[in-house]
Amino acid sequence: MTDPGARRAAAERAARAGGEVAASLFRGDLAVETKDNETDYVTRADGEAQEAAVEVLRERYPDEPVVGEEADARKTVPETGRAWVVDPIDGSHNYVRGGRVWGTCVAAVRDGEPVAAATVCPALGDAYVAGEGPTERNGEVVAVSDRADPATCSVAPTVWWPSDRRDEFARAAEAVVTRFGDLRRPGSVQVALAQVAAGRLDAAITNVAVNPWDSIAGAHLVRRAGGRVTDLAGDRWRHDATGLVASNGAVHDDALAAATEI
Structure with a gap:
């Protein structure tokens, strides 16, 4: 597998791993806290999902930095070199209120530009993945709309x-x-x-x-x-x-x- 292909696969595996953890705790009895404002929610699911995603990345790319929303992960994207960016639960407000629209997202970047990405939405049954080729949803190629009006x-x-x-x-x-x-x-x-x-x-x-x-x-x-x-x-x-x-x-x-x- 080429390096871009390997990074696409790793992004998907990591997003699925984090998504599985988040899904296992979804609609459960979670203590909810807030961060920057009254609707900026965080639960232990965020931290545990991020840990699961990062663990997958560390198996193959142990020396590459990980930028992540939770815990002590790096908060800025390196301008040079390779790195990973992880969001364990994007759509936390939906998540804590039992809404299905949320996802676990992982991107591989090189010199600040994305080269592969995965957004896995367990409660919706959708997984969006892209590397050097076209974007796929659940293994099928998708494309933007052609609406011009x-x-x-x-x-x-x-x-x-x-x-x-x-x-x-x-x-x-x-x-x-x-x-x-x-x-x-x-x-x-x-x-x-x-x-x-x-x-x-x-x-x-x-x-x-x-x-x-x-x-x-x-x-x-x-x-x-x-x-x-x-x-x-x-x-x-x-x-x-x-x-x-x-x-x-x-x-x-x-x-x-x-x-x-x-």
Whole structure:
């Protein structure tokens, strides 16, 4: 197996391992704590799922750094060299309330750019994976939608605007509903990006900086599915960018205009 192929396989194995742990505790009796705000939930499932994913990565790549949301994992992506990025449960708000829209996500990066990614959604029965080739869902190739008329498109304003930025949340919703046919908000950045990759959503937008564990895997899935991912300036998106606009490409200018209006 080539190195890109091996990293794609490792990302999927790690995401599945973490997802299995999270699924085993899903809808169980978990003590729930909050981190940065009143809806930024964390449970022991987050830590245990991350440990399971990292253990898989360490078996084959013991010397490569892991960027992760929980515990003492590194929080920034190295600008050079190879690394891994792990989000044990993206969509924690859904998870702790028994909602099915959440995923375990793993990305392999080289010099800050993703080269492989997996987003596994156990409660939905979906696993999205991409390496150098096209994005697959459950082993079948998927692609972004071909919708070019914004009036027919569904778009997600994504990430979370904290309590002191609720006016931006409102403007994000307005920017979407005045330009596009409908608004969807899955409650998980990574699942929203996976849905863009699979053509279930036509775009996902935000004007805020996005954590690498919330975004890198999904951005790679969208690109490998034929979509476009940029920052607010319309330049190629990177993990340290402000804002994220992911789309099928055909309506990217409209999605970008909506994001910059926020």
